[in-house]
Amino acid sequence: xxxxxxxxxxxxxxxxxxxxxxxxxxxxxxxxxxxxxxxxxxxxxxxxxxxxxxxxxxxxxxxxxxxxxxxxxxxxxxxxxxxxxxxxxxxxxxxxxxxxxxxxxxxxxxxxxxxxxxxxxxxxxxxxxxxxxxxxxxxxxxxxxxxxxxxxxxxxxxxxxxxxxxxxxxxxxxxxxxxxxxxxxxxxxxxxxxxxxxxxxxxxxxxxxxxxxxxxxxxxxxxxxxxxxxxxxxxxxxxxxxxxxxxxxxxxxxxxxxxxxxxxxxxxxxxxxxxxxxxxxxxxxxxxxxxxxxxxxxxxxxxxxxxxxxxxxxxxxxxxxxxxxxxxxxxxxxxxxxxxxxxxxxxxxxxxxxxxxxxxxxxxxxxxxxxxxxxxxxxxxxxxxxxxxxxxxxxxxxxxxxxxxxxxxxxxxxxxxxxxxxxxxxxxxxxxxxxxxxxxxxxxxxxxxxxxxxxxxxxxxxxxxxxxxxxxxxxxxxxxxxxxxxxxxxxx
Amino acid sequence: xxxxxxxxxxxxxxxxxxxxxxxxxxxxxxxxxxxxxxxxxxxxxxxxxxxxxxxxxxxxxxxxxxxxxxxxxxxxxx
Numbered sequence: 001x002x003x004x005x006x007x008x009x010x011x012x013x014x015x016x017x018x019x020x021x022x023x024x025x026x027x028x029x030x031x032x033x034x035x036x037x038x039x040x041x042x043x044x045x046x047x048x049x050x051x052x053x054x055x056x057x058x059x060x061x062x063x064x065x066x067x068x069x070x071x072x073x074x075x076x077x078x079x080x081x082x083x084x085x086x087x088x089x090x091x092x093x094x095x096x097x098x099x100x101x102x103x104x105x106x107x108x109x110x111x112x113x114x115x116x117x118x119x120x121x122x123x124x125x126x127x128x129x130x131x132x133x134x135x136x137x138x139x140x141x142x143x144x145x146x147x148x149x150x151x152x153x154x155x156x157x158x159x160x161x162x163x164x165x166x167x168x169x170x171x172x173x174x175x176x177x178x179x180x181x182x183x184x185x186x187x188x189x190x191x192x193x194x195x196x197x198x199x200x201x202x203x204x205x206x207x208x209x210x211x212x213x214x215x216x217x218x219x220x221x222x223x224x225x226x227x228x229x230x231x232x233x234x235x236x237x238x239x240x241x242x243x244x245x246x247x248x249x250x251x252x253x254x255x256x257x258x259x260x261x262x263x264x265x266x267x268x269x270x271x272x273x274x275x276x277x278x279x280x281x282x283x284x285x286x287x288x289x290x291x292x293x294x295x296x297x298x299x300x301x302x303x304x305x306x307x308x309x310x311x312x313x314x315x316x317x318x319x320x321x322x323x324x325x326x327x328x329x330x331x332x333x334x335x336x337x338x339x340x341x342x343x344x345x346x347x348x349x350x351x352x353x354x355x356x357x358x359x360x361x362x363x364x365x366x367x368x369x370x371x372x373x374x375x376x377x378x379x380x381x382x383x384x385x386x387x388x389x390x391x392x393x394x395x396x397x398x399x400x401x402x403x404x405x406x407x408x409x410x411x412x413x414x415x416x417x418x419x420x421x422x423x424x425x426x427x428x429x430x431x432x433x434x435x436x437x438x439x440x441x442x443x444x445x446x447x448x449x450x451x452x453x454x455x456x457x458x459x460x461x462x463x464x465x466x467x468x469x470x471x472x473x474x475x476x477x478x479x480x481x482x483x484x485x486x487x488x489x490x491x492x
Numbered sequence: 493x494x495x496x497x498x499x500x501x502x503x504x505x506x507x508x509x510x511x512x513x514x515x516x517x518x519x520x521x522x523x524x525x526x527x528x529x530x531x532x533x534x535x536x537x538x539x540x541x542x543x544x545x546x547x548x549x550x551x552x553x554x555x556x557x558x559x560x561x562x563x564x565x566x567x568x569x570x
Contacts, residue, residue: 139551139554139555293534316532
């Protein structure tokens with residue numbers, strides 16, 4: 001079930017809210033858990049069993065890991081937990097791909113599997129692992145009741161497409177949450193804003209992105225159209241995924257849960273490193289806390305050895321480079337069983353590693369050339385440079401194969417025997433001009449800034465509610481009338 | 493060791509890790525120091541551990557919100 005669909009908006013959500021608030025408090029968790037399982041089963045009648053298996057498995061691991069205090073014991077249980085979760089994850093997401101590639105290398109020796117991907121498995125698997133990790137770290141109490149673990153993992157607002165809510169964030173709220181009218185109102189507004197982003201902005205600009213990326217021959221794709229296409233995709237995916245995260249956070253609020261933010265205006269980032277602190281924050285911080293920190297901690301002795309031979313700078317660089325490589329390879333793989341996603345992860349890994357290695361050199365040169373790094377012009381340069389790097393990465397992310405990506409890159413730079421501009425590009429620009437402008441505008445925190453400056457009646461709750469009501473009507477109209485409602489992160 | 497002595501020693505460690513003169517207070521957080529991010533965090537932690545001969549747990553490393561918390565943990569462990 002997709003949030004921006006009629007059945008969710010007019011049937012499931014009202015029923016879930018009504019049931020939740022009319023039931024006495026002690027039945028609310030069970031009701032919400034069952035509703036969430038129903039929500040998942042609606043789209044995955046068979047695979048809901050896989051999710052139940054994952055829930056039960058991690059419930060048991062949670063109980064096991066707190067049984068004894070010894071480091072060695074806990075580490076053993078955690079290793080087992082990670083293996084079990086990743087095995088399940090591997091089979092359902094990566095087995096087809098692995099067999100395909102092995103067969104390619106060694107001739108068709110293994111019968112090709114065609115296992116379907118359970119919706120949301122990337123999200124609930126990582127969330128389940130977060131439960132056991134946080135319990136073992138003492139960042140949340142273990143749940144003796146399996147229904148409460150199920151509630152955490154399967155909670156429908158964040159089940160399908162995140163945010164990857166960390167157990168620590170909601171551990172307290174599973175047992176003791178306080179729903180309030182003001183949270184409910186905030187949640188409604190947040191949900192409506194998210195839905196509008198997805199249905200009005202993302203779906204509309206997605207048409208342009210799809211046009212560009214479904215080129216038949218690279219020679220027919222003018223460079224201008226190619227750039228327009230990737231720009232359109234940048235907006236499509238941001239408002240699609242960002243909008244969905246807004247809806248998830250809003251829904252959480254309606255039931256008294258407070259999730260962390262998942263996006264923070266990523267396209268105004270000045271560096272690629274900053275971009276990843278503003279984009280898909282829940283994934284970046286998951287990898288930082290559960291992969292990057294443990295790996296770089298483990299590599300500290302290696303760093304000290306390197307420092308003795310090659311100096312302080314190298315000693316610090318080596319553990320970080322190795323840990324970054326691990327994180328970015330995993331990030332690419334997490335996104336999907338395809339070489340495009342893996343290469344995309346490697347792309348960002350290389351960007352971040354090289355920025356780490358060349359940072360002192362860059363600092364030296366900006367000082368030597370007397371560049372004013374705090375001037376607004378330098379800021380604009382940084383934002384443009386980062387956005388350009390992000391756009392180039394999107395070609396890999398969006399392309400259905402490496403060869404398609406290569407063709408698209410050559411079109412971007414006029415190397416495919418294609419024209420620089422053509423009438424199609426101009427037409428597309430004119431047709432989507434207002435949507436593009438709106439997308440660009442709402443990629444910046446302009447409303448937040450304006451709200452602070454103007455304040456008063458324009459920023460009041462009444463004004464917000466009015467705008468949201470209008471957006472709700474507009475979005476509902478879009479949903480009911482449109483058949484074009486792709487959802488990119490659904491495939492994760 | 494008094495808190496002030498700990499802070500003085502931390503100033504030395506921070507200045508060494510970030511290559512500039514740094515003076516910390518219990519309220520100092522990562523957003524106060526430009527180069528203090530997840531990449532330098534582990535280096536910083538390991539140098540603090542060496543300087544005071546203490547060991548932080550993974551939970552403490554991940555959850556540390558400001559220098560004040562660091563000082564508290566060091567006080568407990570010395």
